[in-house]
Each structure stands twice: as structure tokens, then as C-alpha cells.
Amino acid sequence: MSHKSAVYPGSFDPITFGHMDIIERGLEVFDEIIIAVACNSVKNSLFSIAERIDLIGEIYRDDPRVRVDTFDGLLVNYVVSQGSRVILRGLRAVSDFEYEFQIAQMNYNLKSEVETLFMMTSVPYGYLSSSIVKEVACLQAPVETLVPPPVQKALNEKFKKD
Amino acid sequence: MSHKSAVYPGSFDPITFGHMDIIERGLEVFDEIIIAVACNSVKNSLFSIAERIDLIGEIYRDDPRVRVDTFDGLLVNYVVSQGSRVILRGLRAVSDFEYEFQIAQMNYNLKSEVETLFMMTSVPYGYLSSSIVKEVACLQAPVETLVPPPVQKALNEKFKKD
Amino acid sequence: MSHKSAVYPGSFDPITFGHMDIIERGLEVFDEIIIAVACNSVKNSLFSIAERIDLIGEIYRDDPRVRVDTFDGLLVNYVVSQGSRVILRGLRAVSDFEYEFQIAQMNYNLKSEVETLFMMTSVPYGYLSSSIVKEVACLQAPVETLVPPPVQKALNEKFKKD
Amino acid sequence: MSHKSAVYPGSFDPITFGHMDIIERGLEVFDEIIIAVACNSVKNSLFSIAERIDLIGEIYRDDPRVRVDTFDGLLVNYVVSQGSRVILRGLRAVSDFEYEFQIAQMNYNLKSEVETLFMMTSVPYGYLSSSIVKEVACLQAPVETLVPPPVQKALNEKFKKD
Amino acid sequence: MSHKSAVYPGSFDPITFGHMDIIERGLEVFDEIIIAVACNSVKNSLFSIAERIDLIGEIYRDDPRVRVDTFDGLLVNYVVSQGSRVILRGLRAVSDFEYEFQIAQMNYNLKSEVETLFMMTSVPYGYLSSSIVKEVACLQAPVETLVPPPVQKALNEKFKKD
Amino acid sequence: MSHKSAVYPGSFDPITFGHMDIIERGLEVFDEIIIAVACNSVKNSLFSIAERIDLIGEIYRDDPRVRVDTFDGLLVNYVVSQGSRVILRGLRAVSDFEYEFQIAQMNYNLKSEVETLFMMTSVPYGYLSSSIVKEVACLQAPVETLVPPPVQKALNEKFKKD
Numbered sequence: 001m002s003h004k005s006a007v008y009p010g011s012f013d014p015i016t017f018g019h020m021d022i023i024e025r026g027l028e029v030f031d032e033i034i035i036a037v038a039c040n041s042v043k044n045s046l047f048s049i050a051e052r053i054d055l056i057g058e059i060y061r062d063d064p065r066v067r068v069d070t071f072d073g074l075l076v077n078y079v080v081s082q083g084s085r086v087i088l089r090g091l092r093a094v095s096d097f098e099y100e101f102q103i104a105q106m107n108y109n110l111k112s113e114v115e116t117l118f119m120m121t122s123v124p125y126g127y128l129s130s131s132i133v134k135e136v137a138c139l140q141a142p143v144e145t146l147v148p149p150p151v152q153k154a155l156n157e158k159f160k161k162d
Numbered sequence: 163m164s165h166k167s168a169v170y171p172g173s174f175d176p177i178t179f180g181h182m183d184i185i186e187r188g189l190e191v192f193d194e195i196i197i198a199v200a201c202n203s204v205k206n207s208l209f210s211i212a213e214r215i216d217l218i219g220e221i222y223r224d225d226p227r228v229r230v231d232t233f234d235g236l237l238v239n240y241v242v243s244q245g246s247r248v249i250l251r252g253l254r255a256v257s258d259f260e261y262e263f264q265i266a267q268m269n270y271n272l273k274s275e276v277e278t279l280f281m282m283t284s285v286p287y288g289y290l291s292s293s294i295v296k297e298v299a300c301l302q303a304p305v306e307t308l309v310p311p312p313v314q315k316a317l318n319e320k321f322k323k324d
Numbered sequence: 325m326s327h328k329s330a331v332y333p334g335s336f337d338p339i340t341f342g343h344m345d346i347i348e349r350g351l352e353v354f355d356e357i358i359i360a361v362a363c364n365s366v367k368n369s370l371f372s373i374a375e376r377i378d379l380i381g382e383i384y385r386d387d388p389r390v391r392v393d394t395f396d397g398l399l400v401n402y403v404v405s406q407g408s409r410v411i412l413r414g415l416r417a418v419s420d421f422e423y424e425f426q427i428a429q430m431n432y433n434l435k436s437e438v439e440t441l442f443m444m445t446s447v448p449y450g451y452l453s454s455s456i457v458k459e460v461a462c463l464q465a466p467v468e469t470l471v472p473p474p475v476q477k478a479l480n481e482k483f484k485k486d
Numbered sequence: 487m488s489h490k491s492a493v494y495p496g497s498f499d500p501i502t503f504g505h506m507d508i509i510e511r512g513l514e515v516f517d518e519i520i521i522a523v524a525c526n527s528v529k530n531s532l533f534s535i536a537e538r539i540d541l542i543g544e545i546y547r548d549d550p551r552v553r554v555d556t557f558d559g560l561l562v563n564y565v566v567s568q569g570s571r572v573i574l575r576g577l578r579a580v581s582d583f584e585y586e587f588q589i590a591q592m593n594y595n596l597k598s599e600v601e602t603l604f605m606m607t608s609v610p611y612g613y614l615s616s617s618i619v620k621e622v623a624c625l626q627a628p629v630e631t632l633v634p635p636p637v638q639k640a641l642n643e644k645f646k647k648d
Numbered sequence: 649m650s651h652k653s654a655v656y657p658g659s660f661d662p663i664t665f666g667h668m669d670i671i672e673r674g675l676e677v678f679d680e681i682i683i684a685v686a687c688n689s690v691k692n693s694l695f696s697i698a699e700r701i702d703l704i705g706e707i708y709r710d711d712p713r714v715r716v717d718t719f720d721g722l723l724v725n726y727v728v729s730q731g732s733r734v735i736l737r738g739l740r741a742v743s744d745f746e747y748e749f750q751i752a753q754m755n756y757n758l759k760s761e762v763e764t765l766f767m768m769t770s771v772p773y774g775y776l777s778s779s780i781v782k783e784v785a786c787l788q789a790p791v792e793t794l795v796p797p798p799v800q801k802a803l804n805e806k807f808k809k810d
Numbered sequence: 811m812s813h814k815s816a817v818y819p820g821s822f823d824p825i826t827f828g829h830m831d832i833i834e835r836g837l838e839v840f841d842e843i844i845i846a847v848a849c850n851s852v853k854n855s856l857f858s859i860a861e862r863i864d865l866i867g868e869i870y871r872d873d874p875r876v877r878v879d880t881f882d883g884l885l886v887n888y889v890v891s892q893g894s895r896v897i898l899r900g901l902r903a904v905s906d907f908e909y910e911f912q913i914a915q916m917n918y919n920l921k922s923e924v925e926t927l928f929m930m931t932s933v934p935y936g937y938l939s940s941s942i943v944k945e946v947a948c949l950q951a952p953v954e955t956l957v958p959p960p961v962q963k964a965l966n967e968k969f970k971k972d
Contacts, residue, residue: 004166004191028277029166029248074625086191093746097212097259098579104282105613110627115190118253118280120266124932127753139722141758228371236949255422258904267937272951285609289429301398328490328515351939352601353490353572354588355502410515415604417908421583428606442604444590447771451915463884560787584741591775596789652839654815676925677814677896734839739928745907750953763838766901768914780927 005032006086006117007079008072012052013045014036014151015059016133018125020074022090025119027065034082035068037073046134058150076111087116093128120124167194168242168248169280171233174199174214175207176313177221178295180287184252187281196244197222197230198237208320214313220312227249239272249278254288329356330441331403333395336361336376337472338370339383340457342449346414349443351389359384359392360399370458370482374396382474400435411440416450473484487509492572492603493519495557498538499531500637501545502619508576510606513551520568521546521554523562529593532620542566544636562597573602578612594629653680654734654765655727657719660685661693662799663707664781666773670738673767676715682730683716684723694782706798710785718742724759735764740774808809811923815842816896816927817889819881822847822862823855824961826897826943828935829944837875844892845870845878846885856944868960886921886949895925902936 006026012035026033040047043122058102060066060127073080079087081152082108087107089100091094121128137155138159168188174181175199181282188195197218199212209217215230222228233240241249249269266278283290295308299317306314332351333466336343336359350357359380363373371379377392384390395402403411411431413424428440445452457470468476492512497519498505512519523543533541539554546552557564565573573593575583575586590602607614620633623641630638654674660683683704685698689791695703701716708714719726723796728737735755737748748795752764769776781794785803812830816836822845836843845866849859857865863878868874881888887899897917901909914926931938943956946967954962 016607025277028275028695032921034579050532056248060606070272074622091259092614093750097253101253101282102615102618105285106618106622108284109631113190115187115281117191118282119277120263120280122270123267123936126933127750127757128748131756132750136722136754136758141722236946236951255426262902264937264939264942268942268946271937271955272946285612288609288612289426289433291426294426294430298430298434299396303398305461325949349601351597353603365539415583416969417912421577425577425606429609431607432608437514439511439605442516443601444587444604444607445879447591447774450771450774451912451919454911456912456916465884469919560784560789588741588775588777588780592780592784595775595793596784674927676923677927717833739907739911745901749901749930753933756932761838763835763929765839766930767925768928769910770918 001123001152003032004030004086005034005082005084006030006088007034007036007075007082007084007087009036009075009078011045013047013058013130014052014133014147015056016125016130016147016151017145018090018121018128018129019090020148021122021125022060022088022119022141023060023066025122029084030088031065032082033066033088035066036078037068037070038075039070039087040144042048047154051154055150055154059148065150074110076107076114078109087114087115089116090121091119092121094130163277165194166192166248167196167244167246168192168250169196169237169246170202170246170283171198171237171240172309173207173292174218175209175292176214176295176309176316177218178287178292178309178313179307180252180254180283181292182310183220183287184250184285185222185228188250189285192248192250194229196246197228198240199222200231200237201234209316213316217312217316221310232288236272238269238276238321241276242273246252247276249276251278251280252283253280254283254291290321327356328354328410329353329358329406329408330412331358331360331399331406332406332412333360333402335369335454336380337371337454338376338457338471338478339380339470340449340452340454340475342414342452344383344446344472345449346412347384347448347460349446350412354410354412356389357412358389358408359390360402361392361394362399363394363396372479375478379474379478381406383472398434399430400438403438404435409438411438412448413440413442414445415442416445416453425457436477455480490516490572491520491570492516492518492574493522493561493570495522495524495561495564495573497531497616499533499616500502500538500619500633501511501527501542502611502614502616502633503631504576504578504614506545506609506634507608507611508605509546509552509610510572510623511629512574516574517551519550519552519574520570522558522564523554524561525556525558533640537640541636541640545634556603560596562593562600565587565600566597571600573600575602575604576607577604578607578615651680652678652737653682653730653732655682655684655730655732656680656736657686657723657726659778660748661695661778662781662795662802663704663797664773664776665776665793666740666769666776668707668796669770669773670736671708671714673770674736678736679713679733681714681736682732683714684726685716685718687720688716689778690737695802699794699802701715703749703798703802707796709794722758724747724762727762728759730755733762735762736797737764737766738769739766740769740777747799814896815844815892815894816898817844817846817885817892817894818838818898819846819888821855821886821940822866823832823857823940824862824957825866825945826935826938826940826961827955828900828902828931828938829960830869831877831932831935832898833870833927836898837931840896840898841875843876843898843965844894845876846888847878848885849878849882857964861964865960865964867869869958880957884923886917886922889924891923896926897924899926900930900931901928901929902939936963960966 024031037052052092056068137143137159183194199214211232218230299305299321347357361376373394375469413423461467461483512645523538535556542554621644623629671681685697685700697718704716739745784790785807847862857878868879875927945952947969
């Protein structure tokens with residue numbers, strides 16, 4: 001049990017300071033965090049999978065403990081394929097809790113050797129979500145306190161008025 | 163980051179199959195679990211701290227990865243004193259969630275280098291708590307599906323009719 | 325399956341219009357409702373078991389479909405002893421829901437042939453509880469919209485100023 | 487009040503072991519369960535109404551106490567048209583609770599003689615939903631523990647790779 | 649601080665007795681309520697912005713303390729542009745609570761001098777929403793207890809069968 | 811409607827930065843805030859009513875818009891006796907929400923001309939409560955980020971080791 005990695009799955013459309021808080025704190029516990037961008041998402045996305053991976057890659061360019069990847073198919077199979085046994089998820093609110101609970105139980109049912117560990121999102125990011133970031137950016141309001149500079153730039157380009 | 167331990171704090175009055183599920187699954191992720199019986203609890207307890215430690219010790223006698231201890235004062239200080247940085251907690255329900263969230267935020271406020279990680283209690287133990295075990299035992303109903311043999315025996319002695 | 329009865333357990337300290345709403349609507353579904361006053365309650369009570377039974381008996385004196393009784397020991401055993409297979413419970417709010425869920429699962433674990441059925445409390449009684457009735461009565465405020473006349477009278481006597 | 491039937495409405499797209507658990511336990515309380523497939527659903531469905539009815543019919547072919555039907559218009563009107571006064575619903579989680587509460591209140595407002603009764607979903611099916619079954623099947627993962635054989639077969643056909 | 653106005657934002661598609669309850673009770677606290685119909689809503693609407701404004705205007709024609717308006721862009725900017733500092737919102741249920749909490753925190757982050765104040769929806773309207781009104785009207789069921797006459801008339805026209 | 815006051819009731823045992831956040835933001839909306847220390851509280855208190863009032867008085871000594879008082883009997887009667895029509899309450903979490911909802915409905919039932927308005931507690935104080943402050947102080951841990959200097963001093967005196 002020398003090296004421990006955790007997979008942090010999500011849509012990351014786009015990555016926010018809330019996600020980055022979980023990643024940073026996860027690195028206090030795990031040797032490596034694999035950010036796994038889900039590509040079978042049915043949600044309408046603003047950024048393509050490639051754009052999301054590029055943004056995350058730019059942010060963590062200098063941190064060898066963070067790797068970004070994409071997956072399709074069952075998450076638990078992906079986790080095992082990466083030599084990991086841990087799914088890391090952030091919890092913000094009660095509604096998160098119920099959804100996450102349902103998914104965690106299903107994943108346990110599908111492959112019981114993979115564990116899901118949860119961290120509470122830090123207080124200043126409890127209200128933050130990719131959706132709310134996109135709404136704010138769409139209304140031309142500032143997003144500096146919500147997302148890091150590469151994402152700010154990308155959002156400005158997506159929503160710039162001609 | 164070779165050896166990773168987690169502290170699993172609680173009242174354990176008494177330990178149940180629900181606690182043991184979290185411990186067993188925690189051992190898939192951590193090299194060592196320190197079961198930390200809180201001794202500053204204000205709740206009316208059925209078992210003394212010594213009795214609770216003895217019961218836990220008996221159950222995990224043959225597993226060197228599980229250690230049982232007691233603490234008073236701030237939990238985060240205890241965690242650091244044990245060379246750990248992780249508090250492990252089980253989540254069963256929404257009401258758990260809110261209380262745990264409040265405690266986790268306070269602990270983060272007191273010592274930000276200690277992280278709290280949560281696991282969802284396995285489905286068959288979602289309704290289980292030490293309180294409900296004591297209620298059932300008090301009514302002379304069977305507790306075999308709720309607690310391991312040493313605790314069954316101890317409960318029978320506490321609630322036996324003369 | 326000709327005659328169907330349901331057991332409606334609780335503290336009933338005292339019975340309120342909220343309980344009576346569940347009983348009345350339960351009689352649309354079941355042939356008989358057995359109001360079962362729990363006598364192993366640990367809560368500090370205002371009315372004795374005998375007083376609670378007398379108040380309920382007075383209210384339903386003329387309705388042969390409603391019977392009042394008391395029980396100790398396991399509720400599921402009591403239900404079976406009465407030739408019933410159904411526990412009837414009212415749900416008011418999310419906090420009710422979680423507690424009731426835990427109890428229903430434990431009861432199912434103890435005796436799976438007894439089912440718990442829930443009804444949502446009618447809108448005007450959603451905020452009503454025996455505790456809040458006692459608080460209001462203790463402050464000498466009117467309780468006419470909360471409890472029926474026999475309970476009003478009994479509350480006035482308990483809280484009258486000398 | 488000799489014969490008592492209950493209407494169990496839903497989308498059943500497709501029926502799962504979670505639904506079947508409610509039906510089986512409902513039959514302990516009611517003489518007949520009418521499974522009512524809602525045809526005014528706005529959700530994107532995988533199975534047509536006819537396919538859903540066929541699957542349910544196949545599962546309960548040998549149980550005369552279970553009938554499958556479809557309805558449009560107001561559910562409460564359908565319930566009365568079937569000579570029933572009871573809507574049966576399963577509750578899994580807090581989010582269910584709030585939605586179900588809203589619907590139950592509206593139905594009571596529309597026709598107060600129809601009662602909605604709730605059962606808590608059994609522990610092993612608490613995380614199960616038709617949506618999650620479809621997601622799992624879509625990812626070619628096994629669904630044997632989630633749905634009965636006829637539904638497994640139908641899902642395999644819908645999602646088979648050419 | 650002589651004149652105090654509050655902005656009551658929403659979709660109002662259409663306005664219901666639940667909204668009108670909040671407005672009426674808000675007028676006990678504020679000198680003026682500005683009903684602000686959000687025009688950047690992504691939801692599929694039944695009524696156009698103009699229709700919604702006309703319906704609200706007709707209902708409050710004789711009350712100079714109620715003004716109806718529309719806005720796009722950030723709500724907090726609109727509030728300030730109207731010389732107000734207060735957003736008024738109704739809370740019905742726990743699911744409301746979490747969403748509203750997230751929005752209120754984001755608005756505070758964007759402009760901290762604007763406060764969001766919440767009122768609990770009155771008991772008889774706790775289950776009411778514009779969505780449920782549209783569903784009921786679509787099924788040709790009566791809506792007299794849910795919306796005022798002008799909205800009843802408008803719903804009948806939208807859903808009349810040819 | 812020239813002068814608007816709101817009553818902010820509670821135990822304040824002791825007042826925390828969370829309470830002070832609600833008071834400060836309430837003053838953006840109301841001309842006067844009356845802090846009403848409930849004296850019919852059944853909870854075991856650390857500070858006497860007089861001590862609590864003194865601490866609050868010291869903190870707001872220089873702000874004529876804040877007044878501290880105590881009350882017994884029904885809160886709604888007290889509010890009216892002060893010439894106010896508004897009860898101000900902070901909301902932190904879902905469990906708060908349900909309790910507050912129940913109390914607000916009961917107060918509305920008792921005196922419908924008094925309105926309860928809620929503010930969400932600011933993000934950094936979402937986890938803060940008087941109980942948790944007392945627990946932390948009891949364990950001799952620092953409370954500087956939780957309560958203002960006069961309360962820090964008072965807590966130190968209560969919990970100082972001899």
C-alpha cells in the first residue's frame with residue numbers, strides 16, 4: 001500500500017475554485033489525484049471534452065501529483081484500470097448528498113472493492129457550481145472569485161459580445 | 163507519504179455492525195485505523211469508556227491494522243498527536259450530514275491540516291445506530307443482526323432481568 | 325382478508341388535531357384503527373398514560389371503529405398480538421421522515437410481516453405537534469385551533485395559574 | 487369494506503426490483519394492486535407504454551391480485567373510476583419525500599376522498615431507480631440484481647451493440 | 649430610510665395564489681413591492697413575458713404599492729437600479745431552501761449591499777407552484793383554488809380543446 | 811410606515827459572530843433591531859439572562875439602532891408590545907429550516923399580523939452556533955474567530971482552570 005491514488009470524476013464544465021479546493025485538500029491525503037472528465041455526460045455542455053481537459057491541464061501543469069484524463073463506460077471499471085481503489089467526491093449540500101449516496105451505492109453494488117470517499121466543500125465554495133459560474137459569466141458579470149485565470153479567459157471568449 | 167492512518171472517532175456505546183462496516187472499508191484505503199473513543203461525551207452512556215474499549219479490543223484483537231484508544235480535548239489535536247491527518251466518519255442520512263458538516267467545518271477552522279473524509283454507511287446498516295441497538299436490547303429483542311457476539315453478550319448482561 | 329385493522333402508535337401527550345386527521349383519514353382505508361399509547365416512552369410527559377387514554381377514549385367514545393390501548397415491549401409484537409399487520413404513521417416534515425425511516429427499517433428487520441404505512445399530515449396540521457401544543461398552553465395562549473375540547477380542558481387544568 | 491384495492495401509479499420505464507418490492511409488500515395490506523402506467527408523462531422514455539405494460543404483465547402473469555393498466559388525465563379520477571380510494575407510493579429518500587408530498591397535497595385538494603399511502607422502499611432497493619437502471623444498462627454493465635429477467639432481456643435488446 | 653421597497657423576482661409563469669400570499673404579506677413589511685419577471689429564464693414557458701406582466705398588472709391594477717416590471721442581466725444590478733436593497737423570496741420546502749441559499753450566497757458575493765429576505769409560504773399554499781398549476785390546467789382539472797380569475801381565464805384559453 | 815423595527819429573538823447563550831452578522835445585515839433593512847433574549851428557555855444555559863444582556867449591551871453600546879431586551883410569554887405578543895410587526899431570524903441549514911418553519915407557522919396562527927422574515931447566515935458563519943462555541947471554549951481552544959472580545963473574556967472566565 002505504498003502509493004495511493006484517488007480518482008476525482010466529474011463534468012468539469014468548467015473546473016471551478018470549488019473543484020480545486022477538493023483537489024488541493026485531496027492531495028493532503030492521497031499521493032495522486034486523477035481528474036477524470038466524464039465523456040458520457042448527457043448534459044448540454046459549454047466546453048468540449050478537449051477544452052475542459054486543456055483547461056485543467058494548464059492549471060495543474062506544474063503539479064506532477066495531478067493527472068487529467070477522460071473516461072467512458074462504468075466509472076468503477078475506469079478506477080480499477082488506473083490501479084486505484086478510491087473515488088473522491090465533494091459534498092456541498094443536502095441535495096448533493098442524496099444524489100451522491102445513490103451513485104455511491106450503485107458503484108458499490110457494481111464493484112465493491114472500489115470505495116467512494118467524500119470531502120465537504122470548503123465554506124467559501126459551498127454555493128459554487130459550474131452551472132452557476134456559466135450563468136454569471138453569461139450575464140457578463142465578473143467571475144474572478146469563482147474560477148482561475150485560464151477559465152476566466154475561456155469563459156470571456158465563449159460569452160463575448162461581438 | 164508511505165504510511166497512512168486515519169482516526170475514526172465516536173462514542174461507540176456500543177460498537178455496532180455499522181461502525182465495523184466503516185472500519186473494514188476504511189482499511190481498504192488506509193494502512194491503519196485508530197478507533198478513538200471520545201471521553202468528553204455529555205450523553206448518558208450505557209457502557210463505561212473502559213468497557214467500550216475492551217469490547218472493541220476484543221473484536222479487533224487479531225487485526226494489527228486496528229488500534230483502539232480514547233481521547234479528551236480537541237479531536238484535531240488528538241489526530242495530530244497520533245501522526246495522522248485524517249478523520250474518518252460514516253454518513254447514514256441527511257440529519258447526519260448536517261451535523262457532520264458543522265463539526266467538519268469547525269475542525270477545519272481549528273486546524274486546517276487535518277482533513278475529514280466521509281464514507282456512506284453500507285445499505286444494510288443505514289438504519290443502525292448505537293441508540294437503536296440499546297433500545298432493542300432493552301426490550302429483550304434479539305440483536306444478533308446488529309452487533310457482534312461480544313457486544314451481544316455485554317448487552318444481555320446489562321439488560322438481563324433478575 | 326375481510327377485516328383490516330391498523331395500529332397507530334405514539335405518545336399522544338396529548339392527542340392533537342394532527343393525530344385526529346390521520347385517524348380520520350386512516351378510517352377511509354382501514355376497518356379499524358387501534359390507537360396504541362406507548363408506555364415505555366423516555367420523554368418527560370405532561371399527562372399520565374391513564375390520562376392520555378381517557379382523553380382519547382372520550383373523543384372517540386361514539387366511534388366503534390377506533391379503539392385505544394397501551395403497549396410496552398416491541399411494537400411489532402404488539403401489532404401481531406392484535407391480529408393486525410399494519411403500523412400507520414403520519415409524516416409532517418423531512419426530519420420526521422428520517423426518524424420514521426430508521427424506525428420502519430428496524431421494525432421490518434424485527435418482523436418482516438408487519439408493514440408500516442405512512443400518510444402525509446393534512447396541510448393545516450403540518451406544523452402541529454404535541455410539544456408545540458404544550459408550549460403554547462404553558463404560555464396561556466389559546467389552543468382551540470390545535471386540540472379538541474376535552475384536551476383544551478385538560479391543558480387548562482394542568483397549566484392554570486393559582 | 488370487504489375488498490380493498492390500491493392504485494400504484496408511475497412511469498415504470500422499466501419496472502425494477504424496487505417497484506416489485508412495493509407491490510409485493512402492498513399485497514400484504516391490500517387485496518388487489520392496480521399498476522397504473524402514466525401515459526401523460528413528459529419524460530423521454532426508453533420503452534413505449536405498450537412495452538412497459540407487456541413487461542409488467544409478463545412478470546405478474548400468474549398473480550390474479552396484480553393488474554396492469556394505463557391512464558391519462560387526473561390520477562385521482564382514474565383511482566375513483568377503478569372503485570379504489572387508495573394511491574400507493576414508495577418513498578426512498580428525502581428528495582422523493584418533498585415531491586411526493588407536493589403531489590399528495592394537490593391530489594387531496596382535487597379529490598379528498600382518495601388517500602395516498604406511502605411505504606418506505608426496502609433497504610436493498612433504496613438506491614434503485616428506473617433512470618439508474620437505464621444508465622447502467624446503457625454502459626453494458628450487468629443489471630441482474632436490479633431488474634427481473636424479462637426486463638433484463640428487454641434492456642439488452644434496447645442497448646445491444648450491433 | 650423613509651421609503652422601503654423590495655424586489656420580488658421570479659418567472660411567474662403564471663402567478664399563483666402562493667406568489668400573491670408572499671406579495672400581500674410583504675406589503676405588511678415594505679412600502680412597495682416590485683414584481684420583477686425574469687426574462688432570461690431558460691425554462692420552457694407557457695406564457696410570454698408580456699402575457700405574464702399583463703396578468704400581474706390586471707391583478708394589482710388598484711394597488712399603487714405593487715409595481716410589475718421585467719429585467720434581464722444580474723438581479724442585484726436591477727435591484728440597485730430601482731433604488732432598492734432588498735430581494736424578497738418565498739420558501740416552501742427544503743428543496744427550495746437549498747437552491748435559494750445558493751442563489752442568495754452568489755448574489756451576496758456579487759453585491760453585498762443587497763440583502764435577500766425570505767418568508768415562509770403560508771400553509772395552504774405550501775404545495776403550490778406554477779408548474780403544478782400548469783399540469784393541473786393541462787389535464788382540464790379546476791384551478792379556482794390555485795390562481796386568481798384572470799389567470800384561470802388565461803389558462804383555460806391556453807389549454808382549451810378545439 | 812416611517813420607522814420600521816424588527817425583533818430578533820433567541821437564547822444568545824452567548825451571542826456569536828453569526829448572530830452579529832444577522833444583526834448588522836438586518837440594520838440595512840430595518841431602522842431598529844430589538845435583540846430579545848428569551849427567558850422562558852428550557853435549555854441548560856451557561857450565562858444567566860442578565861449576563862447575556864450585559865454582553866450584548868456592551869457590544870452594541872455605541873449603536874443606538876440596536877436595543878437589547880428580554881421577554882417571557884408569547885413572542886408575538888412581545889413583538890406587538892414593542893410596536894413592531896417583524897420577527898427576524900437567521901437560517902443556517904436544513905435542520906434550522908424545518909424547526910423555524912414550524913415556529914413561524916405557529917406564530918402566524920397565533921397572530922397573523924406579525925411576519926417572520928429570514929436571512930441566510932453569511933457563508934463564514936454557517937457552521938457557527940452558541941452550542942459549538944461553548945464546546946470549543948470548554949476544551950480550552952481559541953474562540954477569537956467565533957465571538958467578539960467581551961464574549962471571549964466571559965467564556966474564559968467561565969471555563970478557566972483553577
